[in-house]
Amino acid sequence: MKKVLVTPRSFAKYNHQEILALFQSNNIEPIFNPYNAIMNEEQLIEALKDVDGLIVGVDPITEKVINSAPNLKAIAKYGVGIDNIDMNIAEAKKIAVSRTVGANSSAVADYSFALLMAVARRVVEIHNGCKNGDWGKKIALDVFGKKIGILGLGAIGRGMVQRAKGFNMDIYAYDIFKDEAYIQENNIKFVDVETIVQECDFISIHMPLTEETHHMINRDLLSNAKSNLVLINTARGGIVDEEALYEAIADNKIYGAGIDAFEEEPPQNSKLLSLENVVVGSHTAASSFEATNLMSLMATENIIRDLERM
Missing domain, CATH: 3.40.50.720 (NAD(P)-binding Rossmann-like Domain)
Structure with a gap:
């Protein structure tokens, strides 16, 4: 046997x-x-x-x-x-x-968009506040009609395209491979990562971790982001420089992040966990x-x- x-x-x-x-x-x-x-x-x-x-x-x-x-x-x-x-x-x-x-592409795309909504609308902050007796209003971001950048157009990235369409979003994307027919069919602006970071309100990462993608999202890129940027990562932690992301959010350079993948899991003493406008998951998007x-x-x-x- x-x-x-x-x-x-x-x-x-x-x-x-x-x-x-x-x-x-x-x-x-x-x-x-x-x-x-x-x-x-x-x-x-x-x-x-x-x-x-x-x-x-x-x-x-x-x-x-x-x-x-x-x-x-x-x-x-x-x-x-x-x-x-x-x-x-x-x-x-x-x-x-x-x-x-x-097998898990729909589940991960669902969770990615759920994180996007949770961060944009401050769902966790409001939930925790209400449970502790804080009934004050918290101003948040709209999602409908905004610009989303999708890094990686595999099965999960394409799932995000479909969900973003339902919110009438302008869709930007980058992938190592360029599928012209798919891009045209879905009215996607296919651009480089730098342009996505500079122009988009939301970014969702769906790329593998390789030598080329390690710390793809870094301090230099984030320094050029819009102040209302929400970054979502349900792919691999090493794609994002976590120290640079913490600094960008803590210094109000960007709005917040939804993170389901860390470089170390579970993360030990990650400063990102201390930020209210960061919603985290236990690498659970496929669950x-x-x-x-x-x-x-x-x-x-x-x-x-x-x-x-x-």
């Missing part, structure tokens, strides 16, 4: 019996994360000693971890971002790596019932397929 380590805590939470049946019918024993937290290198090394497959969330699958797993033949990402997996060593060892592309079920099913099918090929 083959063994598969499963690290995401939400995996198969709502379709458990269906997933277990799939494992059993394919002669696979699932081993679930016992720590109720993101696993660290040492924990992964111990857990992967005699494991054939891995279904992973955001846990660090480093060169050291992979080299310590002699039987590992396949990794199924529970999600789409693979920046936590050392792809060079995985490829060198001929370990198959798969992703659950498209809807529907997305969780579909990601669990797709990751299971991917690992079964790849282990059968080995």
